[in-house]
Amino acid sequence: MHLQLITxxxxxxxxxxxxxxxxxxxxxxxxxxxxxxxxxVAIPGALAVRYKKGDPDxxxxxxxISGGVIEVNQxxxxxxxxxxxxxxxxxxxxxxxxxxxxxxLKAEAKNQVDIDHAKQLxxxxxxxxxxxxxxxxxxx
Numbered sequence: 001m002h003l004q005l006i007t008x009x010x011x012x013x014x015x016x017x018x019x020x021x022x023x024x025x026x027x028x029x030x031x032x033x034x035x036x037x038x039x040x041v042a043i044p045g046a047l048a049v050r051y052k053k054g055d056p057d058x059x060x061x062x063x064x065i066s067g068g069v070i071e072v073n074q075x076x077x078x079x080x081x082x083x084x085x086x087x088x089x090x091x092x093x094x095x096x097x098x099x100x101x102x103x104x105l106k107a108e109a110k111n112q113v114d115i116d117h118a119k120q121l122x123x124x125x126x127x128x129x130x131x132x133x134x135x136x137x138x139x140x
Contacts (some may be wrong), residue, residue: 001017001031001032001033001034001035001075001076001077002014002015002016002017002075002076002077003016003017003020003049003076003077004076004077004078004079004083004096005047005063005078005079005081005084006078006079006080007081007082007083008082008083010042012063012084012086013049013063015051016051017049017050017051017077018032018033018050018051018052018053018055019031019032019049019050020047020048020049020050020077020079021047021048022040022042022045022047022065022070022079023042023043023044023045023046023047023065024040024041024042024043025040025043026039026040026072028045029066029070030128031072031077033074033075034074035052035072035074035077036072036074037072037073038070038071038072039068039069039070039071039072040069040070040072041067041068041070042065042067042068042069042079042080042081043067044064044065044066044067044123044126044127045064045065045130046061046062046063046064046065046127046130046131046134047063047064047065047079047084048060048061048062048134049061049062049063054076054129058124060134061086061087061132062086062087062131062135063084063085063086063087063131064084064085064090064124064127064128064130064131065079065081065083065084065127066081066082066083066084066086066127067081067082068080068081068082068129069081077085085128085131086126087131087132087134087135088135089133090128090132090135091132092129092132092133095125095128095129095132096125096129098125099121099122099125099126099129100123101121102121102122102124102125103118103122103137105117105118105120105121106119106122113129
């Protein structure tokens with residue numbers, strides 16, 4: 001099965017894989033070769049990729065994704081999102097500091113627009129920390 005992970009800044013992954021687990025509005029889904037066609041809304045969360053059938057869980061590759069769309073057919077999975085940060089590119093301390101700043105922004109927000117913006121930042125950095133934790137666990 002072929003995975004295309006596409007963001008606003010370009011293609012992050014364009015290669016053959018065995019399995020992908022993605023966060024959707026209906027809950028996480030795992031897709032394997034020959035999966036029934038579907039289109040689903042992707043929500044912010046951890047996207048896990050297993051490249052080969054026999055790969056152990058410690059070989060999974062993680063991405064922190066924003067919301068978007070997932071399109072599946074029997075040979076291809078296309079994930080279209082605003083952002084997809086590879087787990088190895090996330091610096092946990094920076095994401096923690098950014099999360100704390102976003103929480104402060106939310107607490108000091110004076111209107112709904114500012115609250116919504118702060119919530120988006122909180123979601124983004126919470127997901128990044130989740131993926132950083134998965135990456136750290138993978139290394140143990």
